[in-house]
Amino acid sequence: QVQLVESGGGLVQAGGSLRLSCAASGRTFSSYAMGWFRQAPGKAREFGAAISASGGSTYYADSGKGRVTISRDNAKKTVNLQMNSLKPEDTAVYYCAARRHSALHSAEGEYDYWGQGTQVTVSS
Numbered sequence: 001q002v003q004l005v006e007s008g009g010g011l012v013q014a015g016g017s018l019r020l021s022c023a024a025s026g027r028t029f030s031s032y033a034m035g036w037f038r039q040a041p042g043k044a045r046e047f048g049a050a051i052s053a054s055g056g057s058t059y060y061a062d063s064g065k066g067r068v069t070i071s072r073d074n075a076k077k078t079v080n081l082q083m084n085s086l087k088p089e090d091t092a093v094y095y096c097a098a099r100r101h102s103a104l105h106s107a108e109g110e111y112d113y114w115g116q117g118t119q120v121t122v123s124s
Contacts, residue, residue, distance in 0.1 A: 020083070029074060037094070037111075047061050057103075
């Protein structure tokens with residue numbers, strides 16, 4: 001069992017930056033791929049970024065390429081999402097997710113554990 005707790009959300013002006021963090025419990029964190037998803041008001045949850053268990057592979061949604069960086073620290077059991085040049089359309093609840101597989105994936109259904117989410121609001 002893995003428990004995930006996100007932090008770092010908040011209110012930021014357009015063009016600003018935020019760094020989201022996800023702290024995981026459990027001994028198997030280093031064997032799990034991790035992902036970040038987001039859900040805007042009235043919309044379905046969508047993929048944002050993913051990282052393999054080793055951290056050697058990453059993958060980004062087109063909406064975030066060039067602006068978003070996912071990273072992990074297996075010793076600290078954390079995964080981070082650095083978001084730059086934020087836009088009002090980035091406003092959403094951001095969720096951290098863990099996949100019981102070392103390879104990353106972009107499909108929501110491939111993830112087994114989810115955090116409660118952290119709100120990110122970008123003002124224009």
